[in-house]
Amino acid sequence: MAIQRVKSKWAKTKVLLLSEPLRERIPVTKRWHIPQLAAMLEQHGMVYVKPDQGTFGLGVVRVEKLPDGRYTYQSGTHPQHFPSFDKMAASLQKRIGSRQYLIQQGIPLLSYDGLRFDIRVMVQCNPKQEWETTGIIGRLSHPKKIVTNYHSGGVPMAFDKLMEPHLTQPQVDSYKMWLAEIGTSVARQLQTRYPRLKELGIDIAIDESFRPWILEVNTLPDPYIFRKLDDKTMFRRIYRYCLAYDRRMK
Ligand SMILES: Nc1ncnc2c1ncn2[C@@H]1O[C@H](COP(=O)(O)OP(=O)(O)OP(=O)(O)O)[C@@H](O)[C@H]1O
Ligand SMILES: [Mg+2]
Known part of the structure; x- marks a missing residue:
């Protein structure tokens, strides 16, 4: 059966709000x-x-x-x-x-070199049929824009690099584990309502006190932004999982 896609942000937000632990991560x-x-x-x-x-x-x-x-x-x-x-x-x-x-x-996003950035967390159903966070990447906004999307001039960048001015490396590593857990929790919660989901791209804002906020969840995430990183490790696994659940690649 085809992979499920859900377009309405409102519908997805309502399902996430049913989860007590996720509720505090969702902006009003x-x-x-x-x-x-x-x-x-x-x-x-x-x-x-x-x-x-x-x-x-x-x-x-x-x-x-x-x-x-x-x-x-x-x-x-x-x-x-x-x-x-x-x-x-x-x-x-x-x-x-x-x-x-x-x-x-509105969440006041953390900045790098004076430019705002947010995070894309990729979560996929792995070959063992479990939810796994397979990618975490930052997107630096174009200086004049209010969105960070790649299609609107945002620049994909390594999470570690964007966080370097803000946190120590061990802090960055544990923050990544935290984001990965938020990713799989979001997937499990959405799957209660949408059982045929296989992949999600979660847009997460980190505010100035380092609190993560779930801005939205995409059910048709672009795997290719991960190919923009010098280190292709994440991309290779993402791509492998995509093929395993039979996603049509462009
Ligand atoms: N509440 C918010 N606070 C701060 N920034 C936000 C907020 N909502 C959106 N943004 C910024 O705008 C960008 C685009 O918003 P959003 O992801 O909700 O819509 P979209 O990108 O059009 O949808 P899609 O990701 O499906 O293409 C976000 O990536 C983020 O940079
Ligand atoms: Mg988005």
């Missing part, structure tokens, strides 16, 4: 609704507004309430400023139209 996520946007900006100061079924970072918007009371949002490379919440929300609504959108608590 709600459906698009202007009063909800106002409340979340009051509470978090910065939020991400994104399509329920988006890919490649397309249509993702970062919205902020500034200390001077103005509002700003950014989708591409240029932030737009607004004198009031209502003007900002009306402009966003026009952009969104009737599409399904989500609002998510």
Whole structure:
């Protein structure tokens, strides 16, 4: 039977929220609704507004309430400023139209060389039919963008290199083990609802106090970003597992 894919971020988030240990790793996520946007900006100061079924970072918007009371949002490379919440929300609504959108608590991402980065954790069903974390990679954002996706100019980089300025090597090693465990927990939890999943790409944000947050889970993850690393060890295993569960490779 074909490998299962689930497009709706909202549907996947709801399944993850059923797990007590995972719940605290998930940023507050709600459906698009202007009063909800106002409340979340009051509470978090910065939020991400994104399509329920988006890919490649397309249509993702970062919205902020500034200390001077103005509002700003950014989708591409240029932030737009607004004198009031209502003007900002009306402009966003026009952009969104009737599409399904989500609002998510914004996580202030850790930086490397002044650029924000997030993490992609690859989890696969291994030949023993167990969930295994097979890859952990960082994605450094393009200097002017609010997303880190490879298709939006993000640069794949080794996790150890990105964490080097922040943690000692033994700390980095145990952090990786932690991320690997979060990866397999996410897979087991999603499989309770979606039994035919075989591979997942989990987008994880690390905030400035080193807390990991699950931004979203992709059910059709791109294995090839792992080939961009000089060290091909992770990629080779990822590729081998892909072939073993009969994934069609591009
Ligand atoms: N809540 C958030 N806080 C901080 N950054 C975020 C948040 N949500 C998204 N981002 C940034 O935007 C990027 C794109 O968001 P997301 O992964 O949710 O959508 P997508 O990339 O369009 O979906 P897909 O990964 O399926 O292509 C993330 O990788 C991350 O860099
Ligand atoms: Mg993503």
